[in-house]
Structures are given as structure tokens and as C-alpha cells.
Amino acid sequence: MGKIAIIAGREFNEHARKKSFIFTTILMPIAFLAIMFIPALMMNVQSDAKHEIVVVDQSGKIAPNMYDTEAITFTTSQTKEEALATDKSGIFGILIIGEDVFTNPSNVQLLTYESSTISIESEIVGQISSIIEREKLSGYNITNLDEILASVQTSVSLKVASLEEGGTAKESSSMLNIALAYILSFLIYMFIFLYGNMVMQGVIEEKSNKVMEVMVSSVRPFELMMGKILGIASVAVTQFVIWIVFILLLGSAAMGIFGVNEMLAATTAAAPLDPATLTAAPAMDSDLAALLTTITDPAYILRILGGFLIYFVGGYLLYAAMFAAVGSAVDNVKDVSNLQLPITLPLMIGLFVMISAMQEPHGTLAFWFSMIPFTSPIVMMARLPYGVPAWEFGLSVALLVVTFVAIVLLAGKIYRVGVFMYGKKPTLKELLKWARYKY
Amino acid sequence: MEELIRVENVTKTFVGHTALDGVSLTIPRGAVYGLLGPNGAGKTTLIRIINRITAPDRGTVWFDGHPLSPADVPNIGYLPEERGLYKNMKVGEQALYFSQLKGLPRAEAVRRLRHWFMKFGIEEWWNKKVSELSKGMAQKVQFIVTVLHEPKLLIFDEPFSGFDPINANLLKQEILALRDKGATVIFSTHNMSSVEEVCDHITLINKSKNILSGSLADIRRSHGGNIFEVEVRGGREALLKALAGAPCTILDSTLGDDEALSLSSPSALKLHIPNDEDIRDVVNIINNSASMRSFREVIPSMNDIFIRAVAGKL
Structure with a gap:
């Protein structure tokens, strides 16, 4: 064990001191936050700019009822020619409303000096539509129309709660679940790939450098392999912990700057949801409440972070051992492609199943692939935010641990033979044959 | 040991x-x-x-x-x-x-x-x-x-x-x-x-x-093959004369390209003294007719032994 710790220590030092490590460790959370907050920032910037639109209302009934918004100011003009003749500076465009707009609602034209935006267009369309609707309604001579309209206006906000065993309902936010499921399981996939490859390249480097030859006289190949795998695992965990701290710090700073609402709006914009929710402000508030109760619930945080660490470490160890075995068998990185298939294939399958598991976290497909140890780290991670029965979680982790031990022993045997094999490109079959060699 | x-x-x-x-x-x-x-x-x-x-x-x-x-x-x-x-x-x-x-x-x-x-x-x-x-x-x-x-x-x-x-x-x-x-x-x-x-x-x-x-x-030593080098004052002729009748064979340097067996000086010769002969007899005969400067066993180099051993000629 002592030697494994020394080897792991060297691996940690080598990778954690690299510029690329420091670079990605700092850049990743910044990029992550940028993706989340740039939409919020953009909204702030956008609302500063005023767009002046000259309205030429040939029907005469629309323009008086149009109102300015944060982004748009309406001015009126009698004719199109007059509007075109006015000073163009500061004017976004000319809106021409046809005389027969009440019977022919498509007779509305927007001529712009710069390219139009969806938000301006939908604002104009919304205003004109509601003016026409209202005009038409008033044609029916309903008394107290305004009061009726005010009392009719409704905005539904859906509160979602998941039923826990024992009957207590707990508020949950499916938006948060989807986001977490996707981000965390994808992170696991990425980490396994990234750090597994790091292990493989390290092994190949040691072999082609002949450092291995010097090492094997004082260290058993198995210790060498485990030291490398654990050392790089500690690099990964360090990076992860730095990220969590970083995101928490930056996140709380950002909350202070932008305020909770914009941030939430931004997250919604980032998530692939119906854009209608953007404007449905009351719905946002209840979602926000659910989100806040969820992310401040210690049990939830523990389940997500704990699950992430267990599946990340377990999945990484399982795959890193396979990466190490493959690395030991070849002389340079170019030769790994055909041997890597049994590693990359289950990882890819895991990723595909994960995407469907996010939609149906308790379906048959999601269940089975969250039990198979080669895909469970990715698939189960996508299911965890939705809540998974304890026995499923326990069984999945147990299977992962058992398989990990078996694979590490197998990989250790291949590794032992592989590191002394030079100059030939072995096949998978040969690799498995090596595992049966007497040492 | x-x-x-x-x-x-x-x-x-x-x-x-x-x-x-x-x-x-x-x-x-x-x-x-x-x-x-x-x-x-x-x-x-x-x-x-x-x-x-x-x-x-x-x-x-x-x-x-x-x-x-x-x-x-x-x-x-x-x-x-x-x-x-x-x-x-x-x-x-x-x-x-x-x-x-x-x-x-x-x-x-x-x-x-x-x-x-x-x-x-x-x-x-x-x-x-x-x-x-x-x-x-x-x-x-x-x-x-x-x-x-x-x-x-x-x-x-x-x-x-x-x-x-x-x-x-x-x-x-x-x-x-x-x-x-x-x-x-x-x-x-x-x-x-x-x-x-x-x-x-x-x-x-x-x-x-x-x-x-x-x-x-x-x-x-054991792979020396009983080969000795002898050197006398007065050149090879005197030595050849002295060796006439001695219980040994004179090895010609041209017989082998082996460096260790080649002659090191014009007044020296290599001899093969069979195991059953007494070395003293040979020394006495030379000593009686020429003034001997040196007499020593030729010990083969490791290089030599290596090559012969690997070739199976030991």
C-alpha cells in the first residue's frame, strides 16, 4: 500500500502541476457559468436599447391604443411617404397598418432599417392582436366589458410534487431534475473518458520510455497500475471539488449581481423548454420556490453529490483499469484504436440510454442499464435526481464494486504481461490469453 | 565460498x-x-x-x-x-x-x-x-x-x-x-x-x-589448450635449432587467424606441449641451447573463449 501511495503521489504531482490542469480547472467553471448567465446579461443589455418605430395607421383605430414598452417607442405619422422622409437616425422601422386590418389581419407591414428581432415582432403582433380582439369584443355591446376581461384573465402555475413513500408530498422541480440529470451524467461520461485516457497515455509513456523496466524491479506491476489509477483519480476529485467551490462562490456572487429572477429566467432560457414559460411570470415564481426548496434540501444535495462521487469514482476505476490494460499492450498511442472498442462502446451506449432515461427515469431500459456496471455510472446518475428506490441504488453500487474488483484483477494480469511485450500489435483475444499466463 | x-x-x-x-x-x-x-x-x-x-x-x-x-x-x-x-x-x-x-x-x-x-x-x-x-x-x-x-x-x-x-x-x-x-x-x-x-x-x-x-x-587457464610462448635472445633460427627434438609441436602463426596465438615478436614461437609431457623437459632443452628471455603459458582471452564456446568448439 505504501508504494501505491508513493506512485499515486507522483502521478498527482505530475498532473496537478501541469499548466493544462490549472487551465481547465479555472476555465471550465467560467465557461459553465457563462453558458448560464450570458442570456441574463444579454437581457439586461437589450433592455437598455430603445427602438423607435413610426406607425402609419391607415385604419386609424390601432395606433392610439398602442403603448410603449421598455424596448419600443411608438410614434405616429400620417403617410408612408412622410414617415420615409423623416430623419432616419434613431428610427428602427416603419409599421404600416392597412385600412382593412380588422377584416384582413395580415395587412400589416414592418419596414426596418436594421434587421428585425423576434421579440420586437412578437410585441407588435401581440399588441395589434389584442387591440383588434378588444375592438371586436366591444362591437358586441357587452356591458362592463373591462371588468369581465380583468376577471377572466388567468395564468395557471403548476406546482409539481413527488410522492415520497409514507405519503408525504415533496415539492420537486422537474426543470432542475432534467438539468442536473443531464449535466451530472454527462460530466461522469466526460470524466471517465478524459481521465481514463490520461491513465492509458501514462502507461504507454512509461512503457515506451522504458521507465517501466526500471520500476518493475522495485514495484509489482499491479502496484504500479493501481498507483497510477488512484493518483489520477485524486487529480479528478481535486478538480471536481475545486469546481464545486468555484461554482458556489461565483454562483452566489452572480445571484447578488443579477438578482434571482433574471438568473432563473436565464436558466430557463438555457433549458430546452417552451419559450412560453419565459413570459409566464407567475409560473416562474412557483417553479422558483420549488427549485429553492429543492436545492436547499440537505438530503437532496447529499443524494446528488454523494451519488455523483460514488458513480464517478466507481465508473472511473472500472474504466481506468481497462484503459491501463490496453495501454500496457501497445507501444504507442496510434495502436490502441481496435483495442479501445470494448471501452468506448459501453460508454457510448450508456450515453444514449442516459438521454432516454432522462425522459423516462423509471422505465425498463433505464432500470436495466442502471444495473449493468459498465453503463450504470452514467445511466443511474441521470435517474438519481428524480429519486430512485434504495434497493435499486444499493444493488447498482454493489454490482459496480464487484465488477470493478474483477476487472482490476483481470487488467492487472494483462498489464503484467503487456508491459514486457514490445513490437507487436496484439489483438483482444491475445490480451485475454495473457490474463491466463502464470506471472 | x-x-x-x-x-x-x-x-x-x-x-x-x-x-x-x-x-x-x-x-x-x-x-x-x-x-x-x-x-x-x-x-x-x-x-x-x-x-x-x-x-x-x-x-x-x-x-x-x-x-x-x-x-x-x-x-x-x-x-x-x-x-x-x-x-x-x-x-x-x-x-x-x-x-x-x-x-x-x-x-x-x-x-x-x-x-x-x-x-x-x-x-x-x-x-x-x-x-x-x-x-x-x-x-x-x-x-x-x-x-x-x-x-x-x-x-x-x-x-x-x-x-x-x-x-x-x-x-x-x-x-x-x-x-x-x-x-x-x-x-x-x-x-x-x-x-x-x-x-x-x-x-x-x-x-x-x-x-x-x-x-x-x-x-x-583450463581453456588454454597447453599452448606456451617462448622467447629467446638471438632470433627464431636459434630457437628452432634448440627445439629440435623437444617433446612439443611448433605452431605456425599462419595456421590460425586467432590473435592470441599469433607471434608477438620475431624471436618468439608458440609451442603446444601435450598434457602427458613434462614441461620441464622442454624448458631444459631450450635452456641448453639458447638464452631464454621468457616462457609463459598463453591464456586465451574471454572474447576467444566466448566465441569458441558459442560455436561449440570448446
């Missing part, structure tokens, strides 16, 4: 070929033991078995009186023929790392490393990266790391490759000094002149078998 290593009947087969076939040998404590043989003879496999990197299919290796066990590995220092260092690590850091893997505590390792770095005059390399060193420089660092933990058994596989003669000599002196301090050294090389300089025992492995084993002096 007391033995440190005894290899008994060791056989190791890889898929398709036998690397070692019933090899036995005994390595005396405190010896510099040459392990010789052509490429692919099985030397590296034998070394790996002694290092416990690989296990024999059959046979036993005894270390210090007991069967070799994992606990013995820290008592062995091995400098492999194919050796490398981490290119991006600093020299001192790397030397420390390897020393710690051999079980030296950090502080002790630093102390010993400083000592060795001073001895080799390479203190200023401590903070250099390995990629900045030449091959010979890197070899020096590897040598230091191999011997630093002062193991009972040192195994050097082609230690002098990549060294200039001055540094090779420095290394040779250090190896002998380690031997004098009590270490046993196994020395694997193709360089026969260095074998003659440092080894006191050898084993010659050819085609997976031990074909020649023993003390270097005994082996060279």
Missing part, C-alpha cells in the same frame, strides 16, 4: 520457445559475477526471475539460504539494459521518487543522493529536467538510483553502454568499491574486456542452457 544465490534447474518457457532450459548456477557472496551469452540466450529472463519480475516454470532460486521471496526484492538493485526516466521530471525529484519506491525514507534518501551527486560531480543537475540530460548523464542518475539503497545484490545489465571511456572507468571503480563493501554483483554484458577487468566468476548461457560456469581464472 559462501553462496548468495543458487539457481537450481530453472526452466522457463514462453509461447513457442524455451528461454531457459534447466539452468543451474551458484553465485558466491561478494563476487562480481559475469552473466554472458549471445543475444537472445536467456540472460534477461534469468535476471527477471532473480528479480521476481517473472516466475520460473520449474526450478528454484535460493537467496541467502532460503527460497527467493517477495521480501528479498528490496535487497536487490537492478539496472536494466533498457532503461528510462520520466522526461518531464526534475532529476533530483525523480531520483528521490525511485529511492522512496525502494523503501528509503525521504530524509535518508536525500542525504545519500547528495553524497552520490557530489561524488559524480553532478550536484548542479538536481533541478534540471531529465529531457535536458544526455544519454550518458541519464545513465549516471540511473546508476545512482540502482545502488542507493545499498542492496545485498546488484544486477547490472550492460551498465557501460552509452558511456565514454572515462565515465565507464569511473563506473567500474564504483562497482568494484561496492563489491569491496560487501555487495554481490551480477554483471551482464557483451563487452568481454570489461568482463576480464571486473568479473571473478562467470556463467556463459547459450541457447537457454548454461554451457560454461566457474571462476574466471580457472576457466581461462
Whole structure:
């Protein structure tokens, strides 16, 4: 064990001191936050700019009822020619409303000096539509129309709660679940790939450098392999912990700057949801409440972070051992492609199943692939935010641990033979044959 | 002499070929033991078995009186023929790392490393990266790391490759000094002149078998083939006249291209004196008719013995 710790220590030092490590460790959370907050920032910037639109209302009934918004100011003009003749500076465009707009609602034209935006267009369309609707309604001579309209206006906000065993309902936010499921399981996939490859390249480097030859006289190949795998695992965990701290710090700073609402709006914009929710402000508030109760619930945080660490470490160890075995068998990185298939294939399958598991976290497909140890780290991670029965979680982790031990022993045997094999490109079959060699 | 290593009947087969076939040998404590043989003879496999990197299919290796066990590995220092260092690590850091893997505590390792770095005059390399060193420089660092933990058994596989003669000599002196301090050294090389300089025992492995084993002096003497060189004052004619009737055969230098058998001076001749003849008779006959400057047995070089042994002409 002592030697494994020394080897792991060297691996940690080598990778954690690299510029690329420091670079990605700092850049990743910044990029992550940028993706989340740039939409919020953009909204702030956008609302500063005023767009002046000259309205030429040939029907005469629309323009008086149009109102300015944060982004748009309406001015009126009698004719199109007059509007075109006015000073163009500061004017976004000319809106021409046809005389027969009440019977022919498509007779509305927007001529712009710069390219139009969806938000301006939908604002104009919304205003004109509601003016026409209202005009038409008033044609029916309903008394107290305004009061009726005010009392009719409704905005539904859906509160979602998941039923826990024992009957207590707990508020949950499916938006948060989807986001977490996707981000965390994808992170696991990425980490396994990234750090597994790091292990493989390290092994190949040691072999082609002949450092291995010097090492094997004082260290058993198995210790060498485990030291490398654990050392790089500690690099990964360090990076992860730095990220969590970083995101928490930056996140709380950002909350202070932008305020909770914009941030939430931004997250919604980032998530692939119906854009209608953007404007449905009351719905946002209840979602926000659910989100806040969820992310401040210690049990939830523990389940997500704990699950992430267990599946990340377990999945990484399982795959890193396979990466190490493959690395030991070849002389340079170019030769790994055909041997890597049994590693990359289950990882890819895991990723595909994960995407469907996010939609149906308790379906048959999601269940089975969250039990198979080669895909469970990715698939189960996508299911965890939705809540998974304890026995499923326990069984999945147990299977992962058992398989990990078996694979590490197998990989250790291949590794032992592989590191002394030079100059030939072995096949998978040969690799498995090596595992049966007497040492 | 007391033995440190005894290899008994060791056989190791890889898929398709036998690397070692019933090899036995005994390595005396405190010896510099040459392990010789052509490429692919099985030397590296034998070394790996002694290092416990690989296990024999059959046979036993005894270390210090007991069967070799994992606990013995820290008592062995091995400098492999194919050796490398981490290119991006600093020299001192790397030397420390390897020393710690051999079980030296950090502080002790630093102390010993400083000592060795001073001895080799390479203190200023401590903070250099390995990629900045030449091959010979890197070899020096590897040598230091191999011997630093002062193991009972040192195994050097082609230690002098990549060294200039001055540094090779420095290394040779250090190896002998380690031997004098009590270490046993196994020395694997193709360089026969260095074998003659440092080894006191050898084993010659050819085609997976031990074909020649023993003390270097005994082996060279016993393969002398009863050939003597005699030199007299007055040139070869006088010598030829004197030798007429002596119980020996005069060897013509043109008979063989063997360097050791060629004549070294115009007043000298090589003779073959059969085993059953008394050397004194020959000496007396020469002595009576010419003034003899020297008479000595021609001892073949290791190079010679190696080539003849491998060719099966011993």
C-alpha cells in the first residue's frame, strides 16, 4: 500500500502541476457559468436599447391604443411617404397598418432599417392582436366589458410534487431534475473518458520510455497500475471539488449581481423548454420556490453529490483499469484504436440510454442499464435526481464494486504481461490469453 | 565460498520457445559475477526471475539460504539494459521518487543522493529536467538510483553502454568499491574486456542452457589448450635449432587467424606441449641451447573463449 501511495503521489504531482490542469480547472467553471448567465446579461443589455418605430395607421383605430414598452417607442405619422422622409437616425422601422386590418389581419407591414428581432415582432403582433380582439369584443355591446376581461384573465402555475413513500408530498422541480440529470451524467461520461485516457497515455509513456523496466524491479506491476489509477483519480476529485467551490462562490456572487429572477429566467432560457414559460411570470415564481426548496434540501444535495462521487469514482476505476490494460499492450498511442472498442462502446451506449432515461427515469431500459456496471455510472446518475428506490441504488453500487474488483484483477494480469511485450500489435483475444499466463 | 544465490534447474518457457532450459548456477557472496551469452540466450529472463519480475516454470532460486521471496526484492538493485526516466521530471525529484519506491525514507534518501551527486560531480543537475540530460548523464542518475539503497545484490545489465571511456572507468571503480563493501554483483554484458577487468566468476548461457560456469581464472587457464610462448635472445633460427627434438609441436602463426596465438615478436614461437609431457623437459632443452628471455603459458582471452564456446568448439 505504501508504494501505491508513493506512485499515486507522483502521478498527482505530475498532473496537478501541469499548466493544462490549472487551465481547465479555472476555465471550465467560467465557461459553465457563462453558458448560464450570458442570456441574463444579454437581457439586461437589450433592455437598455430603445427602438423607435413610426406607425402609419391607415385604419386609424390601432395606433392610439398602442403603448410603449421598455424596448419600443411608438410614434405616429400620417403617410408612408412622410414617415420615409423623416430623419432616419434613431428610427428602427416603419409599421404600416392597412385600412382593412380588422377584416384582413395580415395587412400589416414592418419596414426596418436594421434587421428585425423576434421579440420586437412578437410585441407588435401581440399588441395589434389584442387591440383588434378588444375592438371586436366591444362591437358586441357587452356591458362592463373591462371588468369581465380583468376577471377572466388567468395564468395557471403548476406546482409539481413527488410522492415520497409514507405519503408525504415533496415539492420537486422537474426543470432542475432534467438539468442536473443531464449535466451530472454527462460530466461522469466526460470524466471517465478524459481521465481514463490520461491513465492509458501514462502507461504507454512509461512503457515506451522504458521507465517501466526500471520500476518493475522495485514495484509489482499491479502496484504500479493501481498507483497510477488512484493518483489520477485524486487529480479528478481535486478538480471536481475545486469546481464545486468555484461554482458556489461565483454562483452566489452572480445571484447578488443579477438578482434571482433574471438568473432563473436565464436558466430557463438555457433549458430546452417552451419559450412560453419565459413570459409566464407567475409560473416562474412557483417553479422558483420549488427549485429553492429543492436545492436547499440537505438530503437532496447529499443524494446528488454523494451519488455523483460514488458513480464517478466507481465508473472511473472500472474504466481506468481497462484503459491501463490496453495501454500496457501497445507501444504507442496510434495502436490502441481496435483495442479501445470494448471501452468506448459501453460508454457510448450508456450515453444514449442516459438521454432516454432522462425522459423516462423509471422505465425498463433505464432500470436495466442502471444495473449493468459498465453503463450504470452514467445511466443511474441521470435517474438519481428524480429519486430512485434504495434497493435499486444499493444493488447498482454493489454490482459496480464487484465488477470493478474483477476487472482490476483481470487488467492487472494483462498489464503484467503487456508491459514486457514490445513490437507487436496484439489483438483482444491475445490480451485475454495473457490474463491466463502464470506471472 | 559462501553462496548468495543458487539457481537450481530453472526452466522457463514462453509461447513457442524455451528461454531457459534447466539452468543451474551458484553465485558466491561478494563476487562480481559475469552473466554472458549471445543475444537472445536467456540472460534477461534469468535476471527477471532473480528479480521476481517473472516466475520460473520449474526450478528454484535460493537467496541467502532460503527460497527467493517477495521480501528479498528490496535487497536487490537492478539496472536494466533498457532503461528510462520520466522526461518531464526534475532529476533530483525523480531520483528521490525511485529511492522512496525502494523503501528509503525521504530524509535518508536525500542525504545519500547528495553524497552520490557530489561524488559524480553532478550536484548542479538536481533541478534540471531529465529531457535536458544526455544519454550518458541519464545513465549516471540511473546508476545512482540502482545502488542507493545499498542492496545485498546488484544486477547490472550492460551498465557501460552509452558511456565514454572515462565515465565507464569511473563506473567500474564504483562497482568494484561496492563489491569491496560487501555487495554481490551480477554483471551482464557483451563487452568481454570489461568482463576480464571486473568479473571473478562467470556463467556463459547459450541457447537457454548454461554451457560454461566457474571462476574466471580457472576457466581461462583450463581453456588454454597447453599452448606456451617462448622467447629467446638471438632470433627464431636459434630457437628452432634448440627445439629440435623437444617433446612439443611448433605452431605456425599462419595456421590460425586467432590473435592470441599469433607471434608477438620475431624471436618468439608458440609451442603446444601435450598434457602427458613434462614441461620441464622442454624448458631444459631450450635452456641448453639458447638464452631464454621468457616462457609463459598463453591464456586465451574471454572474447576467444566466448566465441569458441558459442560455436561449440570448446
